[in-house]
Amino acid sequence: MKQRLRNEFYQLVREDPDIFEFIQTSSLDGVWYWNLENPEEEWMDSRFWYALGYDDDSMPQESLAWQKHIFPDDYDKTIENLQNHLIDPMYPYDQIIRFRHKNGSTVWMRSRGKIIHDKNNKPVRMLGANLDITSAMNLSEQESLLAASTRALPVGHLIEDKFGNILNANDAMANWLGYTSEEMRTMHVLDLAPDELKPKTQQMINDMGGAVVDGITSLKKQYRHKDGHLLWGLLNARIAKDQSGNVRYIVASVLNIETEKELQGQLHQKNLELMRANKELDKFAYAASHDLKSPLTGIRRLTDWIYEDCKDILPAASKRHLDLLDDRVMRMERLLDDLLAYSRVGSTYTDTQEINLEKSGQAIIDLLDGAKDFKLIANNKPFTIQRIPFEMVLRNLIDNAVKYNEDKHGVISLDYSLDGDDYLFTISDDGPGIHPDYKEKVFDMFVRLKSNDQIGGSGMGLSLVKKIVESHGGSVRIESDGDSGTNVIIRWPRSVNES
The missing domain is CATH 3.30.565.10 (Histidine kinase-like ATPase, C-terminal domain)
Known part of the structure; x- marks a missing residue:
C-alpha cells in the first residue's frame, strides 16, 4: 500500500500543477532551477524574492541576481559545496546561507539542491529549494546569548519545572553549593533545603506551580551545601507561562548573602558588647561622681561649721578664704555633674x-x-x-x-x-x-x-x-x-x- 500511495502521489505532482504549487507555497520559501549549460540562466521562485523584501517582477531571472544579495563569506562556501557536489553527487548540496534583506536585516536560508544529468550522465540542470530559517536562527542566537549570560552571572540561577525539578543551574549556583551543573540537573529543589524548611519550600513550589502567586521577592533563606553545612541566600523567583497561560517553568535567582549574614551577626555581637560596656561605663560614671562628691560635701559642711562657730572671731581675710573654698567646692561639684552628663550623652x-x-x-x-x-x-x-x-x-x-x-x-x-x-x-x-x-x-x-x-x-x-x-x-x-x-x-x- 505504501508503494502504491507513493506512486499515486508522484503521478499527481506530474499531472496537476496546483499540487506542486501547494507543496511549494506550503513548505518552501522558493524553488530555483539552474541551467548548468548556460549558467547565466536561472529561474528563482517569487517566494525567494518575497523573503528578501523584493517584488518578483522587478528582479531579473539570472544567477547574478541572487549573488548580489548573499554574504561574501557564504558565497565562497556555496561555490565550494557546488564544486564538491558536481564531482561527487553523493556529497550533499545543503548549507545555511545569509542574505541581505532589502531593509538591511539578515535573512537566513537553508538552501538544498540536486544536479540533474542527461542520458550521457552530463550535468545539465540543477534543482533547488530554499527554506527561510531566520526566526529559528534568531531564536537560537538569543538562546545562546541568554545561556552565555546566565553562565557568566555571578548570581546563582535556576530553572525548574512547575513541580520543582531542576532543569538547569548556572555555574555560580552549582559552585556555591558544591555541585556541578550536571549534578544539579538531576536534583529537586527540596534537595537543597534544610529539613526544617522543606515543608515551607514545598508550599512555595505548590503556590507558584499552581499560579497562586506570580513569584517570590527578596526572600532570605538557607540552602544546604553538598557537604551538609548551611548557606544564606537571597531568593527571587518568577513563573513562566506558555501561550495557553499554563505554568511551565519557575525561574529563580539566588544571591549569596553569607558574608552579609556573618557581618550582621558580628555587628549584633558588637552591639551587645557595646551596650554592656555602656552600662558599665554609666555605672562607673555614677559611682565615680558619687564617690568624688562625698568628700566635697564633707568639706562644705566643715567650712559651714567653722564659719558658724568662729564667724565672730574670724578675720576678714579668713572669711574670704572660706568663701573662696566654698566657691571652689561648688565649682568642683558642677564639674562632676557636667562630666556625668557628658558621659551619658547619646545613650538616652x-x-x-x-x-x-x-x-x-x-x-x-x-x-x-x-x-x-x-x-x-x-x-x-x-x-x-x-x-x-x-x-x-x-x-x-x-x-x-x-x-x-x-x-x-x-x-x-x-x-x-x-x-x-x-x-x-x-x-x-x-x-x-x-x-x-x-x-x-x-x-x-x-x-x-x-x-x-x-x-x-x-x-x-x-x-x-x-x-x-x-x-x-x-x-x-x-x-x-x-x-x-x-x-x-x-x-x-x-x-x-x-x-
Whole structure:
C-alpha cells in the first residue's frame, strides 16, 4: 500500500500543477532551477524574492541576481559545496546561507539542491529549494546569548519545572553549593533545603506551580551545601507561562548573602558588647561622681561649721578664704555633674515631645543665677524634638550668654526654621562675642575665654553642647566678629515622627 500511495502521489505532482504549487507555497520559501549549460540562466521562485523584501517582477531571472544579495563569506562556501557536489553527487548540496534583506536585516536560508544529468550522465540542470530559517536562527542566537549570560552571572540561577525539578543551574549556583551543573540537573529543589524548611519550600513550589502567586521577592533563606553545612541566600523567583497561560517553568535567582549574614551577626555581637560596656561605663560614671562628691560635701559642711562657730572671731581675710573654698567646692561639684552628663550623652533621651522656645528659654532664665535682668525674645511656635537633650543644649548656651556678658544685662534671642528634613536653630546674644580664632577651640573640653575667678563653671558647656548635637546627627557652629554678640547656629535633624 505504501508503494502504491507513493506512486499515486508522484503521478499527481506530474499531472496537476496546483499540487506542486501547494507543496511549494506550503513548505518552501522558493524553488530555483539552474541551467548548468548556460549558467547565466536561472529561474528563482517569487517566494525567494518575497523573503528578501523584493517584488518578483522587478528582479531579473539570472544567477547574478541572487549573488548580489548573499554574504561574501557564504558565497565562497556555496561555490565550494557546488564544486564538491558536481564531482561527487553523493556529497550533499545543503548549507545555511545569509542574505541581505532589502531593509538591511539578515535573512537566513537553508538552501538544498540536486544536479540533474542527461542520458550521457552530463550535468545539465540543477534543482533547488530554499527554506527561510531566520526566526529559528534568531531564536537560537538569543538562546545562546541568554545561556552565555546566565553562565557568566555571578548570581546563582535556576530553572525548574512547575513541580520543582531542576532543569538547569548556572555555574555560580552549582559552585556555591558544591555541585556541578550536571549534578544539579538531576536534583529537586527540596534537595537543597534544610529539613526544617522543606515543608515551607514545598508550599512555595505548590503556590507558584499552581499560579497562586506570580513569584517570590527578596526572600532570605538557607540552602544546604553538598557537604551538609548551611548557606544564606537571597531568593527571587518568577513563573513562566506558555501561550495557553499554563505554568511551565519557575525561574529563580539566588544571591549569596553569607558574608552579609556573618557581618550582621558580628555587628549584633558588637552591639551587645557595646551596650554592656555602656552600662558599665554609666555605672562607673555614677559611682565615680558619687564617690568624688562625698568628700566635697564633707568639706562644705566643715567650712559651714567653722564659719558658724568662729564667724565672730574670724578675720576678714579668713572669711574670704572660706568663701573662696566654698566657691571652689561648688565649682568642683558642677564639674562632676557636667562630666556625668557628658558621659551619658547619646545613650538616652530618644523620646520626642512638643515644646516651644519661649517657654523653655524663660524657664531656664528664671532658674539661672544673675539672669533676672536679661530680656528674652523667642519664637513661640511649637515644635517636636527630643526635649531633654535639646533643653540641656539650650541651658548651656543661655548660661554662657549670661555669664560672659560683663554688663549683667542684655538680650537673648531664640529662633528656629525648617530646612529640608532639619531644624535650624539660632541662639543669639548681645555680649562681647567670640574672636574668630576661637570659634572652633571653644568646643574643646575645659576651655574658658576668661579665667576661673572671673567666670564660674567647668569649661565644659560648649563641648557638651557639641557632643549632644552631634550624637543626634546634627551640627553646631558659631558666627561672631568678636565685638558685637554671638550667634550659635544648630542644625538638628527631625525624626520620622516630627517630619
